[in-house]
Amino acid sequence: MAVRRFSVVVPKRGVQRRAQKKPATKKPAAYTKVDYVREKTAVGSRGVRKEQMKSKRSLPELLKASDDEIIEMLVADGMLPDWTGKQCPRCEKGRLSKLLQRPGRCGLRHRCNRKHCQMYMSPTHLHPWFTDGNGAAATPLQTQAAVLLMKLQNISLPSTCQMLAVNHKLAEDMSTRLMYARQDYVKAYQPKIQLGSKKGDFRYVKYWVDVEGDEASFTKSNMLGVDPEVDPKKPVRWEQWLGLVQRGRPASLILERLNPPPSEVRAPGPGAVRKVEWMPLAKKHLQGNHIIFHTDAARSYTAKVDQVLHDNVVHAKKRKVIDGKVTWIKPNYVKVVSHKLPATSKTVRVKAGTQIIDRAWRYMKDRIVLNQILRTMNVRAGSKFLRAQIQAAQYQYWFKNEDPWTKACDLVTFKMEKMMKKC
Structure with a gap:
């Protein structure tokens, strides 16, 4: 009688795998039934799969378009403003026609209807990123749109220049213009962000939201030989920012620049946010908004703020003596805590942690370029260029x-809105 032998190889799927595989460490039910993000969001827990998303425009679509088709395509998307019926920016008296073909030239143009003007204006006039030109040095609009699409997808500068055979100055200039446009958008819309809400009854759990806070350092600069007033014992300045974000709402990320004291050359960092800097920001963004505030173990965050419940997690292992023996307690990144709502006996169970804001820092630092070339261009801590890079990365995290x-396209509308209103 033949003996049936079982394979020691665990199947990749199915009931047999579930029966044979080694069980993983299971979390207790009290931990798993508490959601990290309590709000219902438009994006599921698995996030957005970029490979499953479909962009409105693709690279072949932009490069294969003719001169007339690319203009009509960009105007339809909103990437180029529609100047039809607007005031002529040259004479400031006539009105511009719809797009028409200029005799003897290729490409569509707007024409002023004033008798003594009759100017043919390019649809890229005053555009924040696109330029217009004639001759061999001019770059076609198709190529400019393709460069922009690659910059929007965070393709590196060398790869963009090699794939599209364009001069590096074109890609660098467009990247810089895009960065400052994003910074202007952040400066305009961040003051409108509100974490939590002052409305609603604070005695009910549904009116309390989870907000995470943390600070991060992006770079440091030794100011010896640069600033004559610097202290030789503490010459290092840090670029440190404070971040606040509501769980489930990436567009609620708020960044505030801090001013940490100078440090020694070998200092590992600028330290946590100081209470003198934290309290004005807490009153500005958190006070009275029914917020459960999650942070790390920095002492400044423990300050009392009205309508704010605070908890923290310790990101470092701790040495503790138990029954005469020295033991190391593992760091806590996420834990379940209970908060009692003020003026009531109700409690709310939430997960304490700073997972979302930590991922936001990682997301932003991946999009900030700090290399030796930029350091020679005086891109130091506190510089305008570095600040623009950080706020441009904040814009990318929002969307x-x-x-x-x-x-x-929406960013173009924002940038051209003031000029179009004047016309």
Whole structure:
């Protein structure tokens, strides 16, 4: 009689795998039934799969378009403003016609209807990123749109220049203009962000929201030989920012620049946020908004703020003596805590941790360029260029789950809005 032998190889799927595989460490039910993000969000827990998203425009679509088709395509998307019926920016008296073909030239143009003007104006006039020109040195609009699309997808500068055979100055200039446009948008819309809400009855759990806070350092600069007033014992300055974000709402990320004291050359960091800097920001963004505030173990965050419940997690292992023996307690990154709502006996169970804000820092630092070339251009801690890079990365985090081409069209509308109103 043949003996049936079982394979020691665990199947990749199915009931047999579930029966044979080694069980993983299971969390207790009290931990698993508490959601980390309590709010219902438009994006599921698995996030957005970029490979499953479809962008409004693709690279072949932009490069294969003719001169007339690319203009009509960009105007339809909102990437180029529609100047039809607007005041002529040259004579400031006539009105511009719809797009028409200029005799003897290729490409569509707007024409002023004033008798003594009759100017043919390019649809890229005053555009924040696109330029217009004639001759061999001019770059076609198709190529410019393709460069912009690659910059929106965070393709590196060398790869962009090699794939599209363009001069590096074109890609660098467009990247810089895009960065400052994003910074202007952040400066305009961050003051409108509100964490939590002052409305609603604070005795009910549904009116309390989870907000995470943390600070991060992006770079440091030794100011010896640069600033004559620097202290030789503490010559290092740090670029440190404070971040606040509501769980489930990436567009609620708020960044505030801090001013940490100078440190020694070998200092590992600028330290946590100081209470003198934290309290004004807490009153500005958190006070009275029914917030459960999650942070790390920095002491400044423990300050009392009205309508704010605070908890923290310790990110470092701790040495503790138990029954005469020295033991090391593992760091806590996420734990379940209970908060009692003020003026009531109700409690709310939430997960304490700073997972979302920590991922936001990682997301932003991946999009900030700090190399030796930029350091020779005086891009130091506190510089205008570095600040613009950080706020541009903040803009990208706001809309990380949306089509970058569509958001770039909205950004053009934001930049051209003031000029179009005057016309």
